[in-house]
Amino acid sequence: MDWRKTGDWIRKHGRRPVALTIYYAVLWLLTWADAHLLFRFPSLAHAVVFAGALPVCYYWARYWKPRSLRLYRAVLSVSFLPLWQLCITLPLIFSWWDLSESITKLGTAISFLIGLGWTVWAVDLQTKRSKPPTDGRSWNPFHLVAWYFGKKNRKLRQSLLTFFVYSCAFMLVFTVLTQMTGCSIYEAPIGGGEEKQLKQVVKIQKVIRKKYVINPYSSILFNPPPIDDVKLQLLEETKHLYKIGQGQGTGAGFSAGTNRGKVRFIRLKYGGGDWEQDMDRGSDLNLLTEYGVRLGQKVSDRPEPMEIRRLKSFPARKSPPMVYMTGQESIQVSDAEIKILRAYLLDKHGMLFADNGGSSGWEGQFVGMMRRALPRVEPISVYLDHPIHRIPYTLPKLPYVAKHGRSDALGWVVDGRLVAYYHPGDIGDAWADGHAGIEHEIRESCYQLGVNIIFYAHAEYNKWLEATKDD
Secondary structure (H helix, E strand, O other), X not given: OOXXXXXXXXXXXXXXXXXXXXXXXXXXXXXXXXXXXXXXXXXXXXXXXXXXXXXXXXXXXXXXXXXXHHHHHHHHHHHHHHHHHHHHHHHHHOOOHHHHHHHHHHHHHHHHHHHHHHHHHHHHHHHHHOOOOOOOOOOOOOOOOOHHHOOOOHHHHHHHHHHHHHHHHHHHHHHHHHHOOOOOOOOOEXXXXXXXXXXXXXXXXXXXXXXXXOOOOOOOOOOOOOOXXXXXXXXXXXXXXXXXXXXXXXXXXXXXXXXXXXXXXXXXXXXXXXXXXXHHHOHHHHHHHHHHHHHOOOEOOOOEEEEHHHHHHOOOOOOOOEEEEEEXXXXXXXXXXXXXXXXXXXXXXXXXXXXXXXXXXHHHHHHHHHHHHOOOOOOEEEOOOOHHHOOOOOOOOOXXXXXXXXXXXXXXXXXXXXXXXXXXXXXXXXXXXXXXXXXXXXXXXXXXXXHHHHHHHHHHHHHHHHHOOOO
């Protein structure tokens, strides 16, 4: 790409470059808010908008380079922000969540250094321009004779003060931005149906082989099949005998849903562990796709990693019916996040689905977190006769890839509803690309359990919406 020709085109056709830049800046801010707060548009759309900043930044960098070196460097510094966001977004298109997370952390450090450089430059410039007081005593930090700098190493102490104040300001802004939750909504697909089992139908197909007429004097020798050979072939297939959903409505879905609603898969991010396990191998998206194909409901085209604090941004009747978490290391959740999680499970009628990703110690971590969130609720074993194990699929046993401790599922029940479900056997591996070499029978059972859990959470949430719609 010839950037010089691009700059000439912008200069020739952009009659009002300042206004166009402002328009684009507003678009960029809206896209940034959507990417970090709303998660509504695809990552590709975010990448296109962020990439659109490159020619704008190039135009202003080229414009100011021969006119002002200071403004030229300022443009380069500001240009880092859209470039950073582009680098964060591009890996998400290919589900490279670990790479995106690493770029986010690296970009934060670079942003800190860029801001620090400009702060040091501004303080040094102001120090040179400021005239110290005649009485030799000052409170002004731009005066090296300020009394709190002492009599020795005044410049060093001024630099340390600058670094301290800037670091505090940066952390304050960073905290405010990361604590922003925006206004999010979750809507299920509209429809209806019955909470029925998907029945397995055995179909008998009669296959009659062709009859051969053999010339006994032929020079070609072969072993002909029996003339009247009949083979019975058993084919097992799943029939959608019922419209799978909940409530009265047209099409498979939920009566309290909307036309634009979709079933989404939200994975919780938490500190201290590998919350993103198997996500870069497509486990979440594969399960979501299977759910849509098997039940005929509209589903999202991507999974959504989300901080626990983001659950606070969802209104009570527009919250996710289910969120998912997994890992095999420690779980570090703050008291504020525990409070948000408790409100999500109880007040917003949500459900937490947890899968042990490969450690016997992770069960203790999760149970400890749930004890903080629901101190008055004791976990119980979820037996195979529970609806979550029978609808839409009847599970003859609890499927798992590898047991990590117990062999049964744990549940936390409030008012007859499962608000949390813990699985001990790393079923996320079965959903991932390649399926970790797992046998087809186990893989299929793991998909069926995942479909059951998603459906249970949405059906229970829909019942609650219908029961409280007049309140």
